[in-house]
Amino acid sequence: MSVVKRIDFKELAEIARSVRLDVLDMTVAMGGHPTSCFSCVEILTLLYLGGILKIDPSNPEWSERDRFILSKGHAAPALYSVLARAGFFALSHLSQFRVIGSPYLGMPKQNISIGIEVTSGSLGQGLSFGLGSVLASSLLHKNYRAYVLLGDGECDEGQVWQAAMAAAHFKADRLTAIVDYNKYQQTGSVEREMALEPFADKWRSFGWHVEECDGHDYSELQKKLIVAQAVTGRPQVIIAHTKKGKGVSFMENDYTFHARSPVGDQLNQAKEEIRNANR
Numbered sequence: 147m148s149v150v151k152r153i154d155f156k157e158l159a160e161i162a163r164s165v166r167l168d169v170l171d172m173t174v175a176m177g178g179h180p181t182s183c184f185s186c187v188e189i190l191t192l193l194y195l196g197g198i199l200k201i202d203p204s205n206p207e208w209s210e211r212d213r214f215i216l217s218k219g220h221a222a223p224a225l226y227s228v229l230a231r232a233g234f235f236a237l238s239h240l241s242q243f244r245v246i247g248s249p250y251l252g253m254p255k256q257n258i259s260i261g262i263e264v265t266s267g268s269l270g271q272g273l274s275f276g277l278g279s280v281l282a283s284s285l286l287h288k289n290y291r292a293y294v295l296l297g298d299g300e301c302d303e304g305q306v307w308q309a310a311m312a313a314a315h316f317k318a319d320r321l322t323a324i325v326d327y328n329k330y331q332q333t334g335s336v337e338r339e340m341a342l343e344p345f346a347d348k349w350r351s352f353g354w355h356v357e358e359c360d361g362h363d364y365s366e367l368q369k370k371l372i373v374a375q376a377v378t379g380r381p382q383v384i385i386a387h388t389k390k391g392k393g394v395s396f397m398e399n400d401y402t403f404h405a406r407s408p409v410g411d412q413l414n415q416a417k418e419e420i421r422n423a424n425r
Contacts, residue, residue: 149201149204150195150199150201150202150203150233155365158192159364161191161195161228162191163423164227165187165190165224165228166420168223168227169223169224169227170407170408171240172223172243174409177405178244178252179220179404181398181400181401182221182326182328182390183221184391184393184397185328186326187224188388189367190228190295191228191231192364192367192368193371194228194229195231198293200212200290206260209288209290212291213293214294215263215272215273215279215293215294216295217271217276217295218269218295219254219265219267222250222251222253222267223243229262249262263279269299270300272295273296273310274312277316277318279292281316289320291320291321292321292322294324296324296326297328298328299336301325310349310352311352313381314353314381319377319380321382322371322374322381323382324384325385325386327385330390330399331401332401332404333401346358346385354383355374357382357384359387360387361386362392371384390404393420394420396408396412
């Protein structure tokens with residue numbers, strides 16, 4: 147079991163609000179990918195603070211810990227904020243984002259002492275690492291699981307599907323992929339750039355157990371993750387339907403904010419909307 151205190155959905159929603167504000171602070175100061183972070187905030191907070199991941203921040207190298215791989219590495223600011231709130235390091239460290247010499251780089255760099263399992267950011271590689279982790283766990287007689295968060299645009303990469311085919315072949319049932327299906331990538335909509343549909347059927351054809359849900363609904367996400375944990379004999383994928391830029395009206399579904407942050411009055415509006423959402 148995780149030694150992180152499990153937090154209820156209402157508290158998770160408040161933490162998600164803080165994570166989005168953290169992301170704005172980091173990306174406004176040093177650049178980054180705010181909308182890609184916003185779409186996966188609920189996924190990350192539920193995994194780390196909702197009792198899904200088996201982790202111990204006081205012992206980050208615990209051999210039985212679950213492995214989490216942020217394959218869409220450009221969402222690193224959201225991951226750093228959640229790791230800090232889970233207790234891997236102090237919140238004050240977030241001010242070191244992209245500072246020379248800091249471990250909190252624009253893309254995650256492996257540093258297990260602060261909860262980063264693998265260097266990522268070169269898209270398409272995370273699922274292979276997750277598969278390697280669970281195959282290694284069998285050789286080492288360990289029972290940990292691996293969770294890999296993929297971007298939808300990332301699924302254009304051939305290596306994703308090579309890993310998917312191999313995972314089914316090796317019956318890697320302790321491997322769960324979560325796709326942040328926000329429908330947009332850097333240069334436009336996924337449908338325009340490289341359509342994924344029928345997306346769920348593609349995963350099924352590769353031998354995976356498939357679940358779909360609203361990626362911003364904690365209850366739905368939790369149910370699907372619990373279902374995935376009970377599957378035997380094959381890997382699982384949860385296609386989480388999300389909104390790029392979730393939480394800020396003028397950033398939602400606007401791919402031009404993929405690698406830029408709001409400034410001036412827009413920044414003030416963004417913070418106000420996040421602070422007052424669902425209150």
